[in-house]
Amino acid sequence: MSRETISQSISIVHPISLSHGKNAEVWDTTGKRYIDFVGGIGVLNLGHCHPHIVEAIREQATKLTHYAFNAAPHAPYIELMDRLTAFIPVDYPVSGMLTNSGAEAAENALKIVRGATGRTAVIAFDGAFHGRTLATLNLNGKVAPYKQKVGVLPGPVYHLPFPSKDNGVTCDEALKAMERLFSVEIDVDDVACFIIEPVQGEAGFLALDVAFAQALRRLCDEKKILLIADEIQSGFGRTGQRFAFSRLGIEPDLILLGKSIAGGVPLGAVVGRKSLLDTLPKGGLGGTYSGNPIACAAALATLEVMTDEQLKHWGVQQEEAIVGRYQSWRARQLSPYLGRLTGVGAMRGIELVNSDGTPASKQLTQLLSLARDAGLLLMPSGKSRHIIRLLAPLTIEPAVLEEGLNILEACLAALD
Structure with missing residues (x-):
């Protein structure tokens, strides 16, 4: 599928072509499945193709x-x-x-x-x-x-x-x-x-x-x-x-x-x-x-x-999963590049830094590629493009969220 007709001034994070999605999962035109932690850059709080x-x-x-x-x-x-x-x-x-x-x-x-x-x-x-x-x-x-x-x-x-x-x-x-x-x-x-x-x-x-x-x-x-x-x-x-x-x-x-x-x-x-x-x-x-x-x-x-009850439930569920996993990674010293956990509630970022505290932008680029190959889509952010933005749908199934965090964990551990 040619992209010659599309302006080259548009920056692409993930060089794939998506065909369809359901809640927190998407599939590309080759049939490969991904867990979506990008959510259309915060557009899909209720996931892909919410039936209602x-x-x-x-x-x-x-x-x-x-x-x-x-x-x-x-x-x-x-x-x-x-x-x-x-x-x-x-x-x-x-x-x-x-x-x-x-x-x-x-x-x-x-x-x-x-x-x-x-x-x-x-x-x-x-x-x-x-x-x-x-x-x-x-x-x-x-x-x-x-x-x-x-x-x-x-x-x-x-x-x-x-x-x-x-x-x-x-x-x-x-x-x-x-x-x-x-x-x-x-x-x-x-x-x-x-x-x-x-x-x-x-x-x-x-x-x-x-x-x-x-x-x-x-x-x-x-x-x-x-x-x-x-x-x-x-x-x-x-x-x-x-x-x-x-x-x-x-x-x-x-x-x-x-x-x-x-x-x-x-x-x-x-x-x-x-x-x-x-x-x-x-x-x-x-x-x-x-x-x-x-x-x-x-x-x-x-x-x-989006009732208040549902929002609170989704927010607590996702926050607890992300914060708990991050704290485990820190305690185990999973990666020398693992920096701060930013944000509040279910709106969280994970900072990658070098040993001297400078942004680890190169490692974040590597992480995007490793995670994509493993079936997880991530979004970069930060002035130096060194913070992962976690934007999974609030409606993500707990098992799918855990699967995505497992992939992220493995990729963080593999950074060099």
């Missing part, structure tokens, strides 16, 4: 495959927004809009905060990833490969260190950097918003420091700055609860959604304070495909499956 979602897609496809909501509203969009806003665990009135992707949600959030505040400056964080569109590129917390060769990006955007126990940056260090930023770079009164991931994904599943999150919320309240939580990867049960911001003891003003919102069908959303979502003039928000009826049906089915 597939049936919802099938049923909706016989009724209405598309209508542009801003031309004429349709029932699936309206029903989903009612269910989705009720699913957001905050105490204020919520409204929102649907988008085609997480990146598009971020783009629209920037428009909303500009309209609401009359300010343009945005503060993001080192290691952040918010998308590949032009405005979101500038929000991302690293240059390579996202910002290379594309010239001047929309701004102004400033970056601060991301405080986390997983990267060694303390709350005090981040607050001092913020103090310097407002002293040297920009007046705090010119800042429209902060945008932050409660758990950074691309950076290697780094969990935000709780004290910093609460200090940031207080600052935003004091200075009338809006706080955007990017829950595109950490949301919809990835950490074992609906959204990761809940563990921080704060409520963001806007929340970005995507990835696992619709079981693999392209969909995203911006939700938050109703007063903010109503700021722009009529026509300021919208889109042709945004909130496609089939995607809405898939999202409604997803929300029906």
Whole structure:
């Protein structure tokens, strides 16, 4: 199967061609089976082809495959927004809009905060990833490969260190950097918003420091700055609860959604304070495909499956399996390259480091190949591409999870 017609600027982690999948397993076009710890990069929290979602897609496809909501509203969009806003665990009135992707949600959030505040400056964080569109590129917390060769990006955007126990940056260090930023770079009164991931994904599943999150919320309240939580990867049960911001003891003003919102069908959303979502003039928000009826049906089915009880059960089950196995590997000194376990809940990363503490990027590349040959798909992350992202479906069968961890264990032990 030729790939000459596909842009060579698209980077491929696993040079295989998949044909089908079921829950946490996929098969390539040669018939080889793999256990999937990638999950479409966090899109498949409910696994491949969840029967309830597939049936919802099938049923909706016989009724209405598309209508542009801003031309004429349709029932699936309206029903989903009612269910989705009720699913957001905050105490204020919520409204929102649907988008085609997480990146598009971020783009629209920037428009909303500009309209609401009359300010343009945005503060993001080192290691952040918010998308590949032009405005979101500038929000991302690293240059390579996202910002290379594309010239001047929309701004102004400033970056601060991301405080986390997983990267060694303390709350005090981040607050001092913020103090310097407002002293040297920009007046705090010119800042429209902060945008932050409660758990950074691309950076290697780094969990935000709780004290910093609460200090940031207080600052935003004091200075009338809006706080955007990017829950595109950490949301919809990835950490074992609906959204990761809940563990921080704060409520963001806007929340970005995507990835696992619709079981693999392209969909995203911006939700938050109703007063903010109503700021722009009529026509300021919208889109042709945004909130496609089939995607809405898939999202409604997803929300029906994602009860709090189920999320807690899945999250605890997966967390206990991963943490327990990791602790066993550490105790047995399975590999000299085994570093820290990052993240929270079922959103976990495993760091590979050399004896001097530097990133073991070469060994991670080797691990990807060894695991793939053994029937396990893994996803790299981290600034130096040295952290394994574990994104198995929350619905993975315990026996399949154990099989995948067994493969990972054998491959870690084989690293040279």
